[in-house]
Amino acid sequence: MAYFEIDDQAIDPFAVSQVIDVIPVHTTIGDSAEVVRTAKVTCREPRLDDVFIAFMDDVVEQLGTADAVSILVESAASWRNLLRIARFGLSDSAAMGLFGELKFLESLFDAHGPLAVDFWQREPQSVHDFIGDAVRVEVKSSTFQNQQAVQIHGLRQLEIPVDADLVLAVADIEKHGGGQTLDNLVDSLLDRGADMATLTAKLKGAGFVRGMSADDSSPSFAIRGWRFWEINAQSPVLNSSAVGTEITDAVTNLQYSLNLAALGESVSQFDWHRFTTSADH
Structure with missing residues (x-):
């Protein structure tokens, strides 16, 4: 008290x-x-x-x-x-989605140290999860039970930026896989030097505050692998470019399921230095 x-x-x-x-x-x-x-x-x-x-x-x-x-x-x-x-508590799907974003952030630490936090949710209303100088990344999480599709929210989430590449990163996650709770993962990021005030503010923006998953009933997750796709003008996705500005502005609360097989072969590796390296266009 x-x-x-x-x-x-x-x-x-x-x-x-x-x-x-x-x-x-x-x-x-x-x-x-x-x-x-x-x-x-x-x-x-x-x-x-x-x-x-x-x-x-x-x-x-x-x-x-x-x-x-x-x-x-x-x-x-x-x-x-x-x-x-x-x-x-967060729903399992919301917790798993946030876990995937934080694991991506954890990998960014290896290349960029604590400054990696700046790439996550760069602005409160950012369309994409991670924004760098030459690339933007939208992170989705899938379970072993449903690896074939991910949910896309709105027409701007897979809209290709005019000044950067767009990558769809899918984390294959196992629940209760002898892994970490969200609090475990956040504590790990803080131990590695993440600025507490900045990270706390961004977690609040994602609907999470430290201590929410501290009890024994909280779910734990483990990453079993990553899949990456470059999203370009030929990608079979629904976005603003496909339907036009008028429809984009008129449609609200749109959500659709994207069949990942339609994107072609994924790759399992990502160049984490792309966030600070100018891309060739």
């Missing part, structure tokens, strides 16, 4: 996604006998203590920019959806 001095600021008790409670209380702080008015912040579920700590870190970072009550209320609003997800 945590306490924030609020003096005479008005605040009513409230809860955030049935995970965190905030209530005004009078208490003493430290060795002082003086009773002060505070906002008491507690976590309802011990298994989400790491998530609670991340929430508290976000609040503490903002102290000094506004009064404590305003910061708590605004942080609660921005974290509400994420805390709801934390309470129930």
